[in-house]
Amino acid sequence: MRYYSTNKKSNPENLKYAVTKGLASDGGLFMPERIDGFEPKFFKNIHRLSFQEIAFEVAKKFFGDDVEEKALNELVYDALNFDCPVVPVQKNIFSLELFHGPTLAFKDVGARFMARLLSYFLEKSDEMVNVLVATSGDTGSAVANGFLGVPGIHVYVLYPKGKVSKIQESQFTTLGKNITALEVDGTFDDCQRLVKSAFSEKSLNEKLTLTSANSINVARFLPQAFYYFNAYARNGHKDKELVISVPSGNFGNLTAGLFAKRMGLPVSQFIAANNENDIVYNYLKTARYEPRSSVQTIANAMDVGDPSNFARILDLYANSHSAIAADIKGYRYSDEQIKETIKRVYDQCSYLLDPHGACGYQSLEAYLNDKQVGIFLETAHPAKFTETVEAVVGAGNVPLPDKLAEFMKGEKKSIEIDSAFDSFKSFLLSQ
Numbered sequence: 001m002r003y004y005s006t007n008k009k010s011n012p013e014n015l016k017y018a019v020t021k022g023l024a025s026d027g028g029l030f031m032p033e034r035i036d037g038f039e040p041k042f043f044k045n046i047h048r049l050s051f052q053e054i055a056f057e058v059a060k061k062f063f064g065d066d067v068e069e070k071a072l073n074e075l076v077y078d079a080l081n082f083d084c085p086v087v088p089v090q091k092n093i094f095s096l097e098l099f100h101g102p103t104l105a106f107k108d109v110g111a112r113f114m115a116r117l118l119s120y121f122l123e124k125s126d127e128m129v130n131v132l133v134a135t136s137g138d139t140g141s142a143v144a145n146g147f148l149g150v151p152g153i154h155v156y157v158l159y160p161k162g163k164v165s166k167i168q169e170s171q172f173t174t175l176g177k178n179i180t181a182l183e184v185d186g187t188f189d190d191c192q193r194l195v196k197s198a199f200s201e202k203s204l205n206e207k208l209t210l211t212s213a214n215s216i217n218v219a220r221f222l223p224q225a226f227y228y229f230n231a232y233a234r235n236g237h238k239d240k241e242l243v244i245s246v247p248s249g250n251f252g253n254l255t256a257g258l259f260a261k262r263m264g265l266p267v268s269q270f271i272a273a274n275n276e277n278d279i280v281y282n283y284l285k286t287a288r289y290e291p292r293s294s295v296q297t298i299a300n301a302m303d304v305g306d307p308s309n310f311a312r313i314l315d316l317y318a319n320s321h322s323a324i325a326a327d328i329k330g331y332r333y334s335d336e337q338i339k340e341t342i343k344r345v346y347d348q349c350s351y352l353l354d355p356h357g358a359c360g361y362q363s364l365e366a367y368l369n370d371k372q373v374g375i376f377l378e379t380a381h382p383a384k385f386t387e388t389v390e391a392v393v394g395a396g397n398v399p400l401p402d403k404l405a406e407f408m409k410g411e412k413k414s415i416e417i418d419s420a421f422d423s424f425k426s427f428l429l430s431q
């Protein structure tokens with residue numbers, strides 16, 4: 001399979017290139033040149049398959065041309081060593097829990113898959129790949145843990161000193177092995193600028209192979225389609241139309257759902273649930289895409305002012321606003337509304353939402369009619385946002401899962417750097 005650039009100013013490339021480079025040479029995002037669908041009978045029997053079996057069938061459609069079947073099977077089972085269950089919250093609303101992986105957020109799925117796919121391509125060479133990732137908290141932990149101990153790869157996590165929570169910091173500073181945490185004296189934007197400059201600096205790229213591991217990478221983005229198929233399989237109300245709501249920031253997660261629909265998955269409607277960063281919400285209403293600086297909210301993994309995967313959505317729908325607005329409905333919520341929902345659902349349904357999932361849940365309450373059933377993506381465990389959630393439901397009501405407690409016990413190791421590009425560059429070259 002070849003992958004073309006959304007900017008269409010560079011030549012299509014193979015999967016290995018797309019995964020190791022991340023971005024196309026014209027700065028666009030890679031898209032697969034074909035989206036192979038399933039026959040309707042696949043969906044009749046899908047409930048008999050496990051999550052991992054479903055994921056393997058979907059993975060073959062994306063990566064079957066480029067990865068031998070046996071290796072792909074091992075890769076899927078090794079990456080997905082946890083489940084993504086569908087759990088009832090209200091009579092017609094269900095939670096697709098994506099937080100049962102090592103760092104308790106949905107990014108584990110894509111990060112673990114990408115690490116293994118990259119390693120598969122590297123096995124045949126003795127190349128060493130350096131993954132650079134700037135994080136405001138969650139991405140760094142998923143990527144660091146996904147790539148931990150994977151041969152041929154070294155990960156550098158850049159994070160703003162003093163600006164991530166202790167829980168988040170412990171998830172990428174205590175690992176050791178092939179993970180180096182760089183504590184940058186600056187902001188998240190400084191971290192992102194250092195990483196971007198590194199990718200475009202010629203002399204550095206002549207000496208080192210550098211790649212990114214955010215959702216612009218096809219190997220992180222496409223595997224997110226797996227759990228949409230699992231949501232459909234586990235849904236016990238197949239007589240009703242299925243509505244899926246996705247708490248969205250950079251829109252990688254939702255775009256993977258749109259791919260699943262294109263492959264035949266019977267979803268009648270997608271919802272993009274935003275916080276106050278409502279750029280796509282406005283686009284859906286007005287057909288004008290007006291990116292702007294992000295504002296800080298309590299659903300901070302969705303604080304994005306110019307969603308990187310929006311280019312993929314435009315490409316998938318050939319720039320048709322009406323086609324996009326037909327498949328995706330938009331909702332947006334303030335911090336106050338998010339808190340109110342967390343409290344209400346905790347009191348009435350005994351279900352603990354995290355601030356991101358709360359946006360997804362709330363939009364289903366607003367949208368659903370009697371002929372529909374809704375599933376929202378619960379993108380992280382509420383304990384990742386303990387302070388926010390406990391302020392709403394009361395201290396001591398958000399138990400810390402064992403996996404998070406383990407991270408907190410580890411010893412922090414990080415290297416402090418200033419935010420000047422030259423310091424970062426000489427650091428990389430000295431490694």
Ligand SMILES: *Cc1c(COP(=O)(O)O)cnc(C)c1O
Pocket residue numbers: 105106107138139215247248249250251252253254301302356379380
């Ligand atoms: C990253 C993240 C999101 C946003 O996902 P996108 O794919 O960027 O839209 C939502 N919730 C949580 C908890 C996240 O970590």
